[in-house]
Amino acid sequence: MGRLVPAVTRALDILELFLDRDTTLSAPEITRKLGLPRTTVHELVTTLAARSYLSAVPGQPGRYRLGVRTYQLGSTYGEQLDLAAEGREVAREVAETCDETVHIAILEDTDVIYIAKVDSTRAVRMVSAAGRRLPAHCTAVGKMLLASLPEQALDARLPESRPLAAMTDRSLTSVRELRHHLAAVRERGTAVEERESNPDVSCVAAPVHDSAGRVVAALSISVPMIRWSAERRDELAELAAKGAGRLSERLGHRGPGPLTTPRGAR
Template structure:
C-alpha cells in the first residue's frame, strides 16, 4: 500500500461522520469530533461543498448534509453489485471460518434458487448446488425467506400448492409450516432439521439490500453427527454475521438503535 494522503483521509473522515445521527453536522461539531484545527475543517468542508459532496441544510444556517454527489457515487456502486459474486465471496469466508458448507439462495415463487455454494472441507453428500432449485419449505434458507413475506403474499403463494416431502421430516402441513414461519419471524433465524437431506441440518439468516428488503438468505449446513447444541449456537452466530456482511456489501445499513 502506498502512503496515505492526510488531507484525503480527513475529507473521508468528515463524510463518514454524516452516516451517524440525523445526518446533519456543523463545522464546529466536525472540529470537535475529529479533533481537527478549525481552519482545516473550514477548508475541507468548503472544498466538499464546492464539489457537491456536502450541501447546506435549508433553514439551518451553518449545518450541512450529504450532497447529491455522494448519492450518485452510491447509486453507481449499487448498479455494479452482483449478489452471486458477493455471495460467493462471503460464503467462502464463512466456510473457511467453520469448515462447513455455506449457501446463499434467493426465493422464486415457492422455491429457492442457490446462487452460491462453498463446500465443506469434509466429505458431505448435499442435495443442493449452485443454480439448483429446491422447495423453499424444505430448506433453512427457504423458510427464512418465506418468513419475511407479508401474510397476504405468503397465503397467495401457498394457495393450492402441495407441500412435497423431501424427507420424512419435511413440513408438509400448511398450518405447521405457518407456525414454524411465525417462530422464525420472532427468532430472526431459521433452522432445518433433516428436512431436505436426512443426513444434514442447517441454520439460515436473512440478507438485506440497501432498502432494507430481504433479498436472499445465507445458510450453514452440517452433518447431523456434528450437530450439537453448542455447535448450533456457534453456527447460528456465524450465519447471522455472514448474512450481515453480505447485506453490508449490498449497501444495507442497520437502523440505529
C-alpha cells in the same frame, strides 16, 4: 409445467429481435422476420410500446428500438449477478471460519434457487450445486425467505389448502404447520432445518438485506448429522447471522433489518 401462452411467446419473440446491438425495426420488418399476421404484430408492438418495452425512434416514423423498461429489467438482473458475486465472497469467509458448506439462495415462487456455494473441505460434507432448486418449505434458507414475505404475498403463494411435498419423513407437509414455524423464524431472526431436505444434513440460515432493507436472499450453513448438536446449531446460527449481515452491508444495507437479530436457534 403449465401451458405456454402464445401471445406472451410472440411478444418475447419480438423483443428478442432487438438483441443485436443498435437494432431498430419497423412493424413490417418484424412481420417478415417472424412470419406473424400483420394485425397481430401491430397489436403487440403497440402494447409493448405503451408499456415502454419498445420506444419510437426519434425522426424515424414507424421504427422502434428497445425501451427503458428493458433497461430496468436488465439492471435488476445485474443486481442479482452482483448478489451472487458478493455472496460467493462472504460464503467463502464463513466457510473458512466453520469449515462447513455455505450457500446463498434466493426465493422464486415457492422454491429456493442456490446462486452461490462454497464447500467444506471435510471428507463428510453436503453435496449440492449452485443453480439447484428445492422446495422452500424444506430448507432453512427457504423458511427464512418465506418468513420475510408480507402476509398477503405469503397467502398468495401458500394458500392453506395447498399440500406441501415431502423430501424426507421430517419435512413439513401442511401450510398451517409451516406458518406456525415461520412465526417462530420471525421471532428468532434465524431459520433451522433438521433433516427436512436431506436425511443426513441439517442447516441454519439468516436473512440478507439490500440497500432498501428488503430481504433479497438468505445465507445458510449446512452440517452433516455426525457434526450436528444443539450447541453446534446455536453457534452456527450466530455465525450465519454475522455472515448475512456482512453480505447485507456489501449490498448497501445500513442498520438492522426486521429479521437480523438472532435470539437462539430454538
